Amino acid sequence: MTDVSINDTQTKHLTSKLCLVCLVLFAGFLLPTFAAAQDSELRYGDEVPAEVEEVYQRGLNWLVENQSENGSWGGSQIGHGGSGNSGITGMCVMAFLASGEDPNFGKYQKNICAAVRNLIRSQDAKTGYLPGSMYHHGFAMLGLSEVYGVLDDDLVWQGETDLTNKRTIGEALELAVRCAVTSQKNNQWGAWRYSPESNDADTSVSGAVLMGLLAARNAGIKVPDESIDKALEYFAKMTTKQGSVGYSGIGGGGSRNLQAISTLVLSIGHRKEIDQFAGLTRQITNNLEYPGNSYPFYFRYYMAQALFQADFESWKKWNQLNIRQIQDMQSDSGSFRSQHGEAYGTAMSMLALALNYRFLPIYER
Secondary structure, three states: OOOOOHHHHHHHHHHHHHHHHHHHHHHHHHOHHHHOOOOHHHHHOOOOOHHHHHHHHHHHHHHHHOOOOOOOOOOOOOOOOOOOOHHHHHHHHHHHHHOOOOOOOOOOHHHHHHHHHHHHHHOOOOOOOOOOOHHHHHHHHHHHHHHOOOOOHHHHOOOOOOOOOOOOHHHHHHHHHHHHHHHHHOOOOOOOOOOOOOOOOOHHHHHHHHHHHHHHHHOOOOOOHHHHHHHHHHHHHHEOOOOOEOOOOOOOOOOHHHHHHHHHHHHHOOOOOOHHHHHHHHHHHHOOOOOOOOOHHHHHHHHHHHHHHHOHHHHHHHHHHHHHHHHHHOOOOOOOOOOOOHHHHHHHHHHHHHHHOOOOHHHOO
16 A cells, blocks of 8 residues: 555545535435434534544554455354355445545545445345345445445446456345345235244344345435335334333343334334334433443444434433443454454444444434
8 A cells, every 4th residue: 555645644534524525415415304404513523532533443454454355354143044244244344434434535445345346246146135144134235325326336346357246336235125125025024034035023133124224215225115114113013112122023121232223223214203212212321331241242333323313412421431442342453352253343343433423324313
């Protein structure tokens, strides 16, 4: 990588962020339901804390150094399903984009393009499935949604001689949406579980897939209203008025992770007026010091977004705790070790901090 002067670096960084800001504002003009009434203070807020910048930069450096030759990042399976890590690669793509780096001209352009190529190549060309479980499919669909419209498709395949499964990001995203919608139609609950053919459902997998669909719709991809409405009805049924969220079957019980997921999807899905949402808000703001002992990386990823959407003041308090915890967890190499591998732990930790930047369209409040 060619060294540049400090002034050049600052200029590129500023230009990159201005480009993304313009793209987000343009998307908001085209899609008022996506970006309407976003408070500028909430979107751009205060200056990003120096400790966040430091953690984030070290994390990005680790992702660069540990990206596979095929553009993916390794890790163990998320949930049950077949082989494949498309969801982890999708989360890593989001991590690169979240701090405002320009995917077309920024210093991580090659990393982002390689990762997007990998997602497209790994996709089943007939069904649209992104392996290796519907968890992965949801997170990979989310990653494609966030990069769609900001990355030039020509750059993705520039210089490539192997054009296996070559398609545009939009085409890949449309296929992924079709897979999710088809899976949902064949599911008795109107939701999702580990396999595209599953007939049972749970709120954890369904949250990942639904967020992917919501992001795709926000990006301008056609997603049937019926599909979104059915999924939101499933979450409403699984959530009590007191804010308890069931994992599968009937509502109630469940973990704080599930409360965060339900809060997030109901927020992004414009269901804040229902009684269940008020109960969820009380639950997630009641104990901001809860450490997330069960699946802590997953918890922080969803809790950051849930609090930001439901109660901005609570998010600000929780964010200070979260920054300190993540600082302490980062290894000397810049990674975060987790039961699902370092790439998963690193991407999830960085995305739990990404609301300090607020550049990803899915973080609109």
